[in-house]
Amino acid sequence: MADERRPTTRTLASEAYDLIQEEIRTGRYRPGERLRFATLQALCVMSVTPVREALARLTAEGFTTLDDHRGYSVAVLSIEELRDLTANRKLLEGEALRLSVEHGDADWEGRLVAAHHMLARIPQARDDIPSALRVEWEDKHRAFHATLISGCGSPILIELCGKLFSRADRYRRMSASLTGGRDVVGEHRAIFDAALARDAPAAADLLRQHYQQTADALERFFVEPS
């Protein structure tokens, strides 16, 4: 008697969260930009309440900041934060991968093989390739890294790594060309091989190098934006 619309099973707040996060991650809302409720209500098509809840969640994840009585803004990006982010991702994901390789069972191995295959079969995103492929690659990339650490046995560690990954995403997308002349595919393959070979220290080391190189490339882009 009360469903003249869609079979909504999600809340509007969740939809607003996805929408706004997408706008921020893709850079349509610039770092530091003030987020006014009127604008956001126009973007999503809803009242202020769910938008407010979405912003509360985004703030908890570090995408936005809140000053009392002054509203929300897009969190600013800085080289300092990029370095800090990288250092902590190396610490957390390095440890998580080590645990995964040590404790991961057969099911984890299977999922890892699948995730790597999905990532490897997609041609590396280039500037001249339409964004559809790009988005797909991003998804598989995220899934691969998530699968890598999914066997570590620590829900908290997995959650923390996920949040840091999301925060780093904004920096990653800043650079138009994801690869800075390096062999990203090869790096992923090396990590994958070490993990399957159950060489925990090597896998962790490779992952840390991988993140450091990504950060270095981004930092170069940061200083001299070509």
Add this chain to the structure above:
Amino acid sequence: MADERRPTTRTLASEAYDLIQEEIRTGRYRPGERLRFATLQALCVMSVTPVREALARLTAEGFTTLDDHRGYSVAVLSIEELRDLTANRKLLEGEALRLSVEHGDADWEGRLVAAHHMLARIPQARDDIPSALRVEWEDKHRAFHATLISGCGSPILIELCGKLFSRADRYRRMSASLTGGRDVVGEHRAIFDAALARDAPAAADLLRQHYQQTADALERFFVEPS
């Protein structure tokens, strides 16, 4: 012309956050208990909107959980989470303290001496001591641990450690007697001494032991609640 009440500079949502967190940490709201808005609105004296925002923040910090259309509940406690929490605190705070000891400047040293002094001068909380002292000790305890890692130079790491500390707080308070027959004051002093002596590995090790022993004591209490 419009301040017949208090000089409110904070938002009601922030007040609600503090109030509800206090209720949860002290155990007045039990783990797993459903949190109904009607009840919370009675506790805080405000409308549903700020309460909702407070719950959103609490959920981000792990105090509560949210199921769409089924509302919020107090997050449950479990031995598994205690162990997970402990493992990650050892990893994160251990590293943070190591960095602090290595990079901390004179200002950090000064703050650390002060924080330890404040903690040490308060008599160790016992069951027969009124809760006022207890609360004060908790505050100084938190401040001491926060100061320990405050020189690490990584805002992200500090933030993560803070969140884990808060989550662990609920477990710590479960046990009526904070000390399980061990020398907590001595443990703090040992960490303090190693930090001041600039022995980073030793300080980190002692801190990790400290957390492990706390967790072990709590786990014993968990299994056989006397």
Add this chain to the structure above:
DNA sequence: TCGCCCCGGATTTTCGAAAATCCACGAATA
């Protein structure tokens, strides 16, 4: 001229009620 206070518009924050959704209970059917 400079600094301080106060006002008006823009924006956030909060309210109280309406709408949507879930849950438990009981009736009807096989």
Add this chain to the structure above:
DNA sequence: TATTCGTGGATTTTCGAAAATCCGGGGCGA
């Protein structure tokens, strides 16, 4: 008897507007 299907009430979620707050500019006094 077991299972499915509504139905009513409790609860969450959302709305639209009112209240509170902040920011910038103009006027007043030193």
